[in-house]
Amino acid sequence: MSATRIAEFGESLEAHGVSWARTDADGFASTLVESLVEPAVGVPLGYEGVSLDDAPVTVDPTPAELRAATTGVTPVRLGVAAYGSFLVDSDAKGSEPVSLYPERHVAVVRGSDLVADLPAALDELGASYAAEPSSAVFATGPSATGDMGALVEGVHGPKHVHAVVLEDR
Amino acid sequence: MAVDDPTEKAAHIRHLLATEREAVRENTSHFNRERYRASAEYEGYEELRSRAREIKEDAIERLPELVETVRESVEANGGTVYVADDAADANRYVEEVVRDQGDTVVKSKSMTTEEIDLNEALEAAGADVYETDLGEFVVQVADEAPSHIVGPSLHKSSDDIAALFNAHFDPEEPLSTAEELTEFARDYLGDRIVEADVGVTGANFVLAESGTITLVTNEGNARKVAATPDTHVAVAGIEKLLPSIEELGPFTELIARAATGQDVPQYLSMLTPPSDSPSLDFDDPTTPLSEQGSENREFHLVLLDNGRTAMRDDPELRETLYCIRCGACANSCANFQQVGGHAFGGETYTGGIATGWEAGVEGLDTAAEFNDLCTGCSRCVNACPVEIDIPWINTVVRDRVNRNGDEGQFDHLVEGLTPDAEPGGMDLGKRFFGNFETAAKLGSATAPLSNWLAKSGPVRAGMERALGIDRRRDLPRFERETFRDWFEARGGALVSADEATREAVVYPDLYTNYVRPERGRAAVRVLEALSVRVQVPDVPSSGRAPLSQGMVATADAKASRVFGALAEHLDAGRDVVVVEPSDLAMFRREYEKFLPEASHERLSENSYEVVEYVFGLLENGGDAEALAGPDADDPGVAYHSHCQQRTLGAAAHTEAVLDRLGYDVVLSEAECCGMAGSFGYKRDYYELSMAVGEELATEFGGAHEGRRVVASGTSCLDQLDDLLERKPAHPVELLDPARR
Numbered sequence: 049m050s051a052t053r054i055a056e057f058g059e060s061l062e063a064h065g066v067s068w069a070r071t072d073a074d075g076f077a078s079t080l081v082e083s084l085v086e087p088a089v090g091v092p093l094g095y096e097g098v099s100l101d102d103a104p105v106t107v108d109p110t111p112a113e114l115r116a117a118t119t120g121v122t123p124v125r126l127g128v129a130a131y132g133s134f135l136v137d138s139d140a141k142g143s144e145p146v147s148l149y150p151e152r153h154v155a156v157v158r159g160s161d162l163v164a165d166l167p168a169a170l171d172e173l174g175a176s177y178a179a180e181p182s183s184a185v186f187a188t189g190p191s192a193t194g195d196m197g198a199l200v201e202g203v204h205g206p207k208h209v210h211a212v213v214l215e216d217r
Numbered sequence: 218m219a220v221d222d223p224t225e226k227a228a229h230i231r232h233l234l235a236t237e238r239e240a241v242r243e244n245t246s247h248f249n250r251e252r253y254r255a256s257a258e259y260e261g262y263e264e265l266r267s268r269a270r271e272i273k274e275d276a277i278e279r280l281p282e283l284v285e286t287v288r289e290s291v292e293a294n295g296g297t298v299y300v301a302d303d304a305a306d307a308n309r310y311v312e313e314v315v316r317d318q319g320d321t322v323v324k325s326k327s328m329t330t331e332e333i334d335l336n337e338a339l340e341a342a343g344a345d346v347y348e349t350d351l352g353e354f355v356v357q358v359a360d361e362a363p364s365h366i367v368g369p370s371l372h373k374s375s376d377d378i379a380a381l382f383n384a385h386f387d388p389e390e391p392l393s394t395a396e397e398l399t400e401f402a403r404d405y406l407g408d409r410i411v412e413a414d415v416g417v418t419g420a421n422f423v424l425a426e427s428g429t430i431t432l433v434t435n436e437g438n439a440r441k442v443a444a445t446p447d448t449h450v451a452v453a454g455i456e457k458l459l460p461s462i463e464e465l466g467p468f469t470e471l472i473a474r475a476a477t478g479q480d481v482p483q484y485l486s487m488l489t490p491p492s493d494s495p496s497l498d499f500d501d502p503t504t505p506l507s508e509q510g511s512e513n514r515e516f517h518l519v520l521l522d523n524g525r526t527a528m529r530d531d532p533e534l535r536e537t538l539y540c541i542r543c544g545a546c547a548n549s550c551a552n553f554q555q556v557g558g559h560a561f562g563g564e565t566y567t568g569g570i571a572t573g574w575e576a577g578v579e580g581l582d583t584a585a586e587f588n589d590l591c592t593g594c595s596r597c598v599n600a601c602p603v604e605i606d607i608p609w610i611n612t613v614v615r616d617r618v619n620r621n622g623d624e625g626q627f628d629h630l631v632e633g634l635t636p637d638a639e640p641g642g643m644d645l646g647k648r649f650f651g652n653f654e655t656a657a658k659l660g661s662a663t664a665p666l667s668n669w670l671a672k673s674g675p676v677r678a679g680m681e682r683a684l685g686i687d688r689r690r691d692l693p694r695f696e697r698e699t700f701r702d703w704f705e706a707r708g709g710a711l712v713s714a715d716e717a718t719r720e721a722v723v724y725p726d727l728y729t730n731y732v733r734p735e736r737g738r739a740a741v742r743v744l745e746a747l748s749v750r751v752q753v754p755d756v757p758s759s760g761r762a763p764l765s766q767g768m769v770a771t772a773d774a775k776a777s778r779v780f781g782a783l784a785e786h787l788d789a790g791r792d793v794v795v796v797e798p799s800d801l802a803m804f805r806r807e808y809e810k811f812l813p814e815a816s817h818e819r820l821s822e823n824s825y826e827v828v829e830y831v832f833g834l835l836e837n838g839g840d841a842e843a844l845a846g847p848d849a850d851d852p853g854v855a856y857h858s859h860c861q862q863r864t865l866g867a868a869a870h871t872e873a874v875l876d877r878l879g880y881d882v883v884l885s886e887a888e889c890c891g892m893a894g895s896f897g898y899k900r901d902y903y904e905l906s907m908a909v910g911e912e913l914a915t916e917f918g919g920a921h922e923g924r925r926v927v928a929s930g931t932s933c934l935d936q937l938d939d940l941l942e943r944k945p946a947h948p949v950e951l952l953d954p955a956r957r
């Protein structure tokens with residue numbers, strides 16, 4: 049995937065208050081470790097050549113471990129360059145709760161899964177509906193509210209969001 | 218109807234101005250500014266609005282078919298669809314689901330469940346119901362109604378909420394900041410979500426083909442509510458249906474921008490339940506997520522009719538169903554910014570579109586209680602992401618309310634003054650203002666006597682009692698010599714047909730003719746200085762006054778007469794120049810409803826706001842030197858363009874012309890002056906009108922204190938006259954060669 053799209057994605061992430069790092073399969077393990085605040089839980093990434101196994105991450109946690117975790121690491125289905133959004137699947141591995149419950153979400157996204165904008169992402173999602181409609185969420189930045197009289201980040205969802213972009217995947 | 222007790226209404230507004238104004242104003246004007254910024258930055262925003270509108274029109278047209286489609290798709294996915302006729306029907310269904318599952322319900326924000334009072338119904342059936350959106354949580358704890366479609370608690374400041382929570386929950390350490398309050402609510406509600414048996418959400422859109430519900434949120438609570446308990450109930454009005462994901466695109470780009478100015482919400486959930494996401498049994502310490510399974514997940518989609526099918530069959534209310542509930546109409550409304558939804562709202566819905574919703578789901582009486590707060594300023598028209606003509610819905614409902622009244626004791630008082638097409642029994646004040654033409658003619662013919670009378674205490678007391686005209690407000694001063702009298706007395710057109718570059722009619726609107734003829738005289742001299750041959754024919758009033766009172770039939774009849782009087786001039790190639798922006802707005806916008814398409818097109822395309830017309834003349838070689846410019850010591854100009862003029866996009870021309878002539882111009886930001894025709898004269902609304910006006914006065918004070926104040930609308934001029942020491946003028950008076 050083009051370096052310009054990754055750069056655009058990165059800019060959008062920053063504009064929405066999301067920190068990020070770019071790496072490749074070789075550098076992934078060390079990059080990931082730097083992004084964690086323990087205790088961390090995660091779901092298997094399913095990307096070739098990278099995994100959470102060597103990191104201090106409890107993969108496939110129990111619900112109790114999930115509730116106690118500070119960081120949740122998940123793969124994402126797509127990244128949206130224009131907005132810095134992730135499309136997180138409500139899959140059977142638990143990507144939805146793992147990306148949602150802990151205070152910190154670390155999203156691992158493949159460069160090849162970045163699309164230009166939301167309409168393009170909806171097109172991809174729509175195409176998959178033909179086979180089987182699924183559940184997923186476009187998440188952009190930390191959860192936020194203005195309902196208590198001022199903008200506060202970190203409400204029901206994560207307060208901190210960090211992206212790890214795999215340039216060679 | 219609440220209108221029957223005017224003093225009570227004024228007292229309620231006074232109370233809200235004192236208690237909720239500050240927070241409402243801060244929040245709504247912030248959203249409004251952000252919307253302007255976000256929509257201007259997005260290329261193609263207007264095309265997107267039109268596309269969204271088309272999609273909604275089509276979806277509502279195909280609604281019965283879409284209901285069947287979604288029933289099939291949701292059932293194929295393993296869920297259930299229930300179409301509920303009304304609130305009781307929907308509540309009964311959800312109660313049954315809850316009874317089967319347990320007794321703790323967590324909810325994400327849903328105006329539709331507010332509409333049917335679902336919480337009350339579930340609680341009466343023995344369930345504990347927790348709102349998890351923090352704004353909804355606040356109003357639930359406070360036991361208040363939402364004050365805004367998007368921000369239910371935006372009438373409360375951090376301090377208000379801290380006081381509420383400290384009293385209600387008695388925490389060990391008293392809470393004070395927004396951070397502390399958020400943290401407290403998150404922890405408290407987090408525990409409720411984890412132990413809940415049923416999660417209830419609304420839906421922003423329902424995609425029929427795939428059975429997907431789309432939820433737009435920022436806090437993440439809707440995600441948790443949908444993903445945590447095994448049973449998910451989504452309650453959505455039937456109007457939320459879209460054919461498929463293919464039609465969703467424009468809405469995902471529009472909704473957050475229109476609502477809060479965000480490019481995208483934090484969370485855009487696309488749920489096609491029951492999902493594969495593992496059940497979350499937090500008490501289970503051993504089974505990992507991947508082995509929790511999702512077999513116990515259940516999904517119920519409750520599609521609510523509750524009057525919507527009837528709205529769909531009602532050609533005037535149908536448009537309401539296109540509403541995506543973004544709140545932009547509330548945020549852009551000058552009145553709403555002052556009092557919020559606790560005055561400008563019904564049982565559930567708030568802001569301009571609430572009139573349509575409440576008339577449709579509750580009935581006319583509920584809509585009648587707040588419908589008058591729409592002044593028809595039209596600032597919401599361009600704000601609405603689906604191009605709903607919100608002022609028109611308000612006008613139509615007002616008309617229906619008028620026709621519902623009983624004959625009253627004062628009817629005889631206005632009889633001679635009200636040669637209209639309306640029924641007896643309608644609100645007398647409305648009837649009086651709707652027939653302002655008659656009063657103006659009489660007032661002018663009998664000036665100055667009429668003006669002396671208008672200042673007399675006993676007369677004003679009587680007018681206040683019978684017509685609801687606030688005695689604190691100066692009445693218009695009628696001029697004995699009308700604009701048309703002046704034009705005839707000077708011998709008509711001074712530019713001959715041979716010398717003329719163009720020919721134009723200056724429309725003698727009511728106010729220019731009888732109350733502010735100086736504007737008309739200046740307009741004639743300005744146009745003549747630019748070699749336009751001007752005529753001022755006898756043309757009836759536009760119908761703006763009756764329309765603003767909901768007198769649709771009267772306005773319709775006026776439209777035909779105005780067109781009849783102008784048709785010959787249009788055919789002769791004359792342009793129609795309009796001084797009063799609200800009348801230009803009639804020609805361009807509302808006459809579309811009253812005239813055949815070709816007539817409307819001909820009139821609207823050839824009508825111009827006076828300075829807009831000057832702009833065109835100057836652009837086409839007109840000699841700016843022929844007009845008056847600033848003196849060497851000119852203090853500069855503070856210009857407030859008229860609300861409807863801005864909606865028409867006819868305001869920038871005034872700034873450009875003044876600028877070109879060398880005036881130093883600053884513009885107001887206030888959406889409306891607050892006078893809005895008759896609104897500011899009414900006893901019920903005088904204080905609200907002044908509160909809106911204060912915003913404008915504040916803008917023109919401070920650093921702009923010394924500037925000459927200029928405004929295009931009669932109402933704005935009257936309002937500024939009442940608010941400022943400086944005497945305001947119409948911009949065309951600044952251009953008047955007679956000034957030199």
Ligand code: SF4
Nearest residue numbers: 540541543544546601
């Ligand atoms: S009427 Fe339009 S502006 Fe108002 S809430 Fe509905 S969609 Fe938004």
